[in-house]
Amino acid sequence: MARENYSDLLAFMAVARERSFTRAADQLGISQSALSHIIRNLEARLGLRLLTRTTRSVSPTEAGERLLRNVAPRFEEIDSELAALRELRDKPSGTIRITATDQAIDTILWPKLSKILPDYPDLKIEFSSDYGLSDIVADRFDMGVRLGDQVAKDMIAVRIAPDMRMTIVGSPAYLAGRPLPTTPQDLTRHTCLNLRLPTRGGLYAWELQKDGREYQVRVEGQVTFNGIYPILDAALAGFGLAYIPEELVQPHVAAGRLLYVLQDWFPTFPGLHIFYPSRRQSSRALALVVDTLRYRGE
Known part of the structure; x- marks a missing residue:
């Protein structure tokens, strides 16, 4: 596949993850008809059906699942490296996605992070309120918030609140x-x-x-x-x-x-902790958020 067609793979991954042409088109900032055309052309070039479409749903075929499973991590690695390069600038930048309960967002995360945002205009914070124990790696969050005894041992955990x-x-x-x-x-x-x-x-x-x-x-x-x-x-x-x-x-x-x-x-x-994958390369933006939220016995 020609390098100029890598954007088609990104379009496919968006549809496969969202299970919806409508949501994927909104995410990509293109029309639904344009997105459908991109996917049809990609399938034609590969000679394989990648998505099963019905009037109510969209799901990857076996070939689509394999493509998503093997290609998506490569693009995430590229995104991570590009983000790391952007972090070489003087100030932290980029988006940090956090999943937490509404209570944690309301009482800890927002009160602390809102104080630093005016000083870092290139930093963006995305909060997702959720009472489920989300898989932050699979759901592409940068960090999550849980009680200390709920954090998996392969994660880096930092206390942000007292017991x-x-x-x-x-x-x-x-x-x-x-x-x-x-x-x-x-x-x-x-x-x-x-x-x-x-x-x-x-x-x-x-x-x-x-x-x-x-x-x-x-x-x-x-x-x-x-x-x-x-x-x-x-x-x-x-x-x-x-x-x-x-x-x-x-x-x-x-x-x-x-x-x-x-x-x-x-x-x-045990008090609330933020946690993130131990293998995740620490960026200036992530380090700033962690340091801002860290509990210091106040």
């Missing part, structure tokens, strides 16, 4: 006239607000600790969310008990809008 204490809270209106739970098992007799994790598809079991004992309680309730902030809002509105990080509920507890329940069972987990 996290989880709490159980309810509004005075909800608790009025109801017996307070005295054991974890009592939670099963209360209306609770559930969190659904996209990775496993199941409801998050509340993890509790006391005197070296650990319990996981699967609670029931009328409402399930996929984010922590709607759960907090529902708890404030009196729709049930909620399992929420202390950092988010403490102001509401201090103001009397929420009350702690089973306080002697509250668990503490």
Whole structure:
């Protein structure tokens, strides 16, 4: 294949990854008809069908899967080297893609990174709010955020927050006239607000600790969310008990809008860490973001 046709491979990879001509065309900044023409010409030159198209979906053929699996990493290596060359300039530049929960973005990442962005106009940050345990390599993120005990051992991890204490809270209106739970098992007799994790598809079991004992309680309730902030809002509105990080509920507890329940069972987990592949070549942009987010006991 002539070198001038390498752009056709990039177009194919975009469609294969997005499983959509529409999304791939938007990503590439070209029309859908132009993208379809590029793919047809590529398939004609190779003499192979690379994509299976239906009215509802697009998926790679066996040949397409092989091409994507073997060629995509080469282009990523080229992108990485070009990014490294751009980093030779005086100031950090390029895009750093980060996947994290909305809480981590709202309370840690954005407050810290927003302070440095005016000083580095060539630096771009892309946040992706996600409660799933994303594969940052497969999903092409530069870094992710997880609790310290959730980071894979082949990753470089840097603490960005102190240990996290989880709490159980309810509004005075909800608790009025109801017996307070005295054991974890009592939670099963209360209306609770559930969190659904996209990775496993199941409801998050509340993890509790006391005197070296650990319990996981699967609670029931009328409402399930996929984010922590709607759960907090529902708890404030009196729709049930909620399992929420202390950092988010403490102001509401201090103001009397929420009350702690089973306080002697509250668990503490290793604090949030940013993590990235150990084999990833560190760029000035990545190093700057890591240093900015690093927890220093403040």
